[in-house]
Amino acid sequence: MNSVLSALIRALQTLFHPKMLSLVLWPMLVAVALWVGAAMLFWGSWVNDLTGMVQATPLEQWIAHGFLAVVSHYLIVIILMLLLLPAIYVTALLITAVFAMPMMVDHVAEKYYPELERKRGGSNAGSIANAAVAIVVYCAGWVLSLPLWLFSPLALLLPLVLMAYLNQRLFRYDALAEHASREEYARVIERGTVKLYLLGLAAGLLQFVPLLNLFSPVYVALAFIHLCLDELKQLRQTVQDSS
Structure with missing residues (x-):
């Protein structure tokens, strides 16, 4: 827990460096512009498609009676918004991971971990594959869990659980790709799984805070860089002490 808290504090300090503020x-x-533009073009078809999907499920009988029948259109719009808002946030995370992480890793490593040897166990192809897996699993979890949001108190927990998974899966690879070997990467993930998920959960809370969520993708990325590089540093120290 101390490592997670330290990563969050160091990320906040790093965030106010001019190089990081520029990101x-x-x-x-960019994510907002992409999705707002897509909504302007496809909103009608999205509503129709989602309505057709709902009508093909048992939810149709539940919605088709009484007061819900009157407001069914608005329910469809609300469900669509529930999908659109995380889509914007996830797109911002993906843009940060793909385009901004190299600069952030270099900055953090040079300032806080200059002694770490760069073993370059990762690759661009690995980064793309890792991001693809993270996004696919996250989106599948969102879609499959939507019915539970209507009938279960889990509606408050499911977004956080999914975001914790996405954060740690999306950023851990790029945070370590430049410095860790493949073997070291696997060992850091094995040793730090709980810490990674705790950091992902803490960072996931930021998406629900207005204004803070505007810059949280970069902050979250910085926190994972600090945590992962610190875990790599400790791993190497442990190996050195035991040899």
């Missing part, structure tokens, strides 16, 4: 807003602004 803060543009991932979210």
Whole structure:
């Protein structure tokens, strides 16, 4: 827990460096522009498609009676918004992971971990594959869990659980790709799984805080860089002490 808290504090300190401030807003602004533009073009078809999907499930009988029948259109719109808002945030995270992580890793490593040897166990192909797996699993979890949101108190927990998974899966690879060997990467993930998920959960809370969520993708990325590089540093120290 101390490692997670330390990563969050160091990430906050790092965030206010001019190099990092230059990265803060543009991932979210680009994501908003992409999805707002898509909504302007396809909103009608999205509503129709989602309505057809609902009508093909048992939810149709539940919605088709009484007061819910009157507001069914608005329920469809609300469900669509529930899908659109995390889509914007996830897109901002993906943009940060793909385009901004190399600069952030270099900055954090040079300032806080200059002694770490760069073994370059990762690759661009590995980064793309890792991001693809993270996004596919996250989106599948969102879609499959939507019915539970209507009938279960788990509606409050499911977004956080999914975001914790996405955060740790999306950023851990790129945070370590430059410095860790493949073997070291596997050992860091094995040793730090609980810490990674705790950090992912803590970082996931930021998506629900207005204004803070505008710059949270970069902040979250910095926190994972600090945690992962610190875990790698400790791993190497442990190996050195035992040899």
